[in-house]
Amino acid sequence: MTIGHYITMGIIERRKREKERRRNDILDAAEKVFFKKGIEQSTMDDVAAKAELSKGTIYLYFKSKEELYFAIGIRAHMALRCMFEKAISADKTIMENIMGVGKAFVKFANDYPDYFKTMIHFEADFDIHHIAEQHTRLCKKQEDPMSLFIDLLQQGMDAGVIRADISAAQLAHILWTQTTGVLKLATTKDFHTDLQGVSQDEIIINHFEILKHGFSKIN
Numbered sequence: 001m002t003i004g005h006y007i008t009m010g011i012i013e014r015r016k017r018e019k020e021r022r023r024n025d026i027l028d029a030a031e032k033v034f035f036k037k038g039i040e041q042s043t044m045d046d047v048a049a050k051a052e053l054s055k056g057t058i059y060l061y062f063k064s065k066e067e068l069y070f071a072i073g074i075r076a077h078m079a080l081r082c083m084f085e086k087a088i089s090a091d092k093t094i095m096e097n098i099m100g101v102g103k104a105f106v107k108f109a110n111d112y113p114d115y116f117k118t119m120i121h122f123e124a125d126f127d128i129h130h131i132a133e134q135h136t137r138l139c140k141k142q143e144d145p146m147s148l149f150i151d152l153l154q155q156g157m158d159a160g161v162i163r164a165d166i167s168a169a170q171l172a173h174i175l176w177t178q179t180t181g182v183l184k185l186a187t188t189k190d191f192h193t194d195l196q197g198v199s200q201d202e203i204i205i206n207h208f209e210i211l212k213h214g215f216s217k218i219n
Helices: 003-037 044-051 055-061 065-087 094-111 113-125 128-140 145-158 168-187 200-215
Strands: none
Touching: 003 044, 003 055, 003 065, 003 113, 044 055, 044 065, 065 094, 065 113, 065 145, 094 113, 094 145, 094 168, 094 200, 113 168, 145 168, 168 200
């Protein structure tokens, strides 16, 4: 290779890093705007102003506000998957790892409430066909926490400790949805007069006990 080739490669690599840095700067600005104002009330002009860039530059990286929000959703999924991975250990039993992942989900919702809300908004309000297409992209990047959870449940089924009368994928989504609902209940429990005096921790602990009895294999 010639010196000129190495110089060209260096320039290309530097531009690639600069482009990725600019993209992350835009996402950082979008998070601040969306998390403060909500996506419905936010505009691309708001994001451009926060990022101190022209709106045209924003559109070079993201075609729409929804695409920006989806990219933030990927960040949320990556953060959750990282917490799932840290919760899993070869020194623990499969059941301990499954419960550890559940507790990691709770910690994620508490530690990153804006990311958690992003994921909820994502699944509830966006066009389902668009989400299916984008979710496929997410899975291909192996950044999806759900795929890790499904694999863990499948290990439990193969080992005979998890009921196998339904698929691991179906069970994973059922547990995910139920836990999401209970997390929302735990944060709004004061609206329910019959739950006054019940702590959030108690609701979560009882939820996991019910789940454990539900998905454990009955011998």
